[in-house]
Amino acid sequence: MDFRYLGRSGLKISEITYGNWITHGSQVENDTATACVHAALDAGITSFDTADAYANGKAEEVLGKALAGQRRQSLEVFTKVYWPTGPAGHNDTGLSRKHIMESIDGSLRRLGMDYVDLYQAHRFDTETPLEETIQAFGDVVRAGKALYIGVSEWTADQLRAGQELALQNGFRIVSNQPQYSALWRVIEGEVVPASEELGISQVVFSPIAQGVLTGKYQPGQPPPAGSRATDEKGGARFIQRFMNDTVLERVQALRPVADELGLSLSQLAVAWVLQNPNVATAIVGASRPEQLADNVGAAGRTIPADALRRIDEALGDSVERDPGKTAENAPQTRPA
Numbered sequence: 001m002d003f004r005y006l007g008r009s010g011l012k013i014s015e016i017t018y019g020n021w022i023t024h025g026s027q028v029e030n031d032t033a034t035a036c037v038h039a040a041l042d043a044g045i046t047s048f049d050t051a052d053a054y055a056n057g058k059a060e061e062v063l064g065k066a067l068a069g070q071r072r073q074s075l076e077v078f079t080k081v082y083w084p085t086g087p088a089g090h091n092d093t094g095l096s097r098k099h100i101m102e103s104i105d106g107s108l109r110r111l112g113m114d115y116v117d118l119y120q121a122h123r124f125d126t127e128t129p130l131e132e133t134i135q136a137f138g139d140v141v142r143a144g145k146a147l148y149i150g151v152s153e154w155t156a157d158q159l160r161a162g163q164e165l166a167l168q169n170g171f172r173i174v175s176n177q178p179q180y181s182a183l184w185r186v187i188e189g190e191v192v193p194a195s196e197e198l199g200i201s202q203v204v205f206s207p208i209a210q211g212v213l214t215g216k217y218q219p220g221q222p223p224p225a226g227s228r229a230t231d232e233k234g235g236a237r238f239i240q241r242f243m244n245d246t247v248l249e250r251v252q253a254l255r256p257v258a259d260e261l262g263l264s265l266s267q268l269a270v271a272w273v274l275q276n277p278n279v280a281t282a283i284v285g286a287s288r289p290e291q292l293a294d295n296v297g298a299a300g301r302t303i304p305a306d307a308l309r310r311i312d313e314a315l316g317d318s319v320e321r322d323p324g325k326t327a328e329n330a331p332q333t334r335p336a
Contacts, residue, residue, distance in 0.1 A: 052107050082095060096125075121149075182269060201281075
C-alpha cells in the first residue's frame with residue numbers, strides 16, 4: 001500500500017480507503033461487513049470512511065466494532081455530518097452548530113472512539129450561515145474530537161469561501177469528497193484547480209462508477225442478480241445514469257487496455273483516478289472480502305500516457321465533464 005498526504009497537512013492516508021456507504025448496516029450482514037473490514041486491514045488499508053447518515057448510524061456502529069482492538073494511532077477514520085439522522089426532526093439535519101455538536105458526539109459514541117481523524121461536511125448547507133458552520137467545526141477540532149476537517153461535493157466557490165473562514169478560525173479544510181471516475185469527471189474543470197490553489201485534496205468516491213467500470217454489466221443483458229443495479233435500497237438509483245448500452249459497450253472496449261497493463265477492469269478504474277495528483281485516496285467498498293484484494297491491486301500503479309489516451313478514446317462522449325453538475329446535484333434546501 002502506498003500513502004499520500006491529505007491536502008496541505010502532515011496527515012498521510014492510504015491510497016485506497018475502505019468505505020461502508022450502502023453496504024454496512026443495510027446491504028450485507030454484520031459478520032460479512034466485519035470480514036470485509038479485516039480484509040481491508042490485511043491488504044494494508046489504514047483509512048476508513050463512513051457517515052452518520054449511512055443506515056442511520058448503523059454503519060458507524062458496524063465499523064467501530066470491526067475496528068475494535070486495532071491500534072487506534074495506526075488508523076485514519078473519517079466520518080461526515082449533514083444528512084438527516086435519528087428521527088429526522090427539524091434540527092436533525094444540516095450544518096447548524098447544534099447539529100454539528102450533537103452529531104460529532106453521536107458519531108464518536110457509535111464508533112467507540114475518542115476522536116475521528118477527518119470530520120467532513122457531507123454537503124454544503126445553504127440554510128445555515130457559513131460562518132456558523134466553520135466556527136462549529138473549529139470548536140470540534142479544538143475540543144480534540146476531530147483532528148482535521150473536510151467537505152464533500154462542494155463547488156469551487158464554496159471551497160474558497162469555506163477555506164478563507166477556516167483560516168480565520170485557526171484551522172484549514174484539507175479535503176473534499178466528490179464523485180470521480182473515468183466516466184464522471186465533473187470536478188476537473190473547476191473544483192480541482194481551486195483545490196490545488198487552496199491546499200485541498202480529493203477523497204474520491206465511486207471510482208468504479210457504482211460497479212459499471214468493472215465490466216460486469218453487459219450491454220443488452222439484465223443486471224446480474226444481487227448486483228448494485230438490482231439493489232432497491234439505494235444502489236439501483238445511483239447507478240442508473242450509467243446503465244445504458246452505449247456506456248456499457250464502451251466500458252467493454254477498455255478490456256484490451258486493462259489486459260495489456262496486467263490489470264482487471266476494476267483495478268484500471270481505481271488506478272485511473274489515482275493518476276490525478278490532486279487525488280489523495282480512492283474510496284472502495286465491498287460486499288465480499290475477496291473484492292478488496294482486487295481493488296488494492298490498483299495502489300502504486302502508473303498508467304502510461306498512451307493507455308490514458310486510449311481510455312479517453314474508448315469512453316468518448318459517454319464521459320460527463322460539465323462542472324455545473326457539482327452544484328446541480330447538491331441539495332438546494334436541507335432535506336427533511
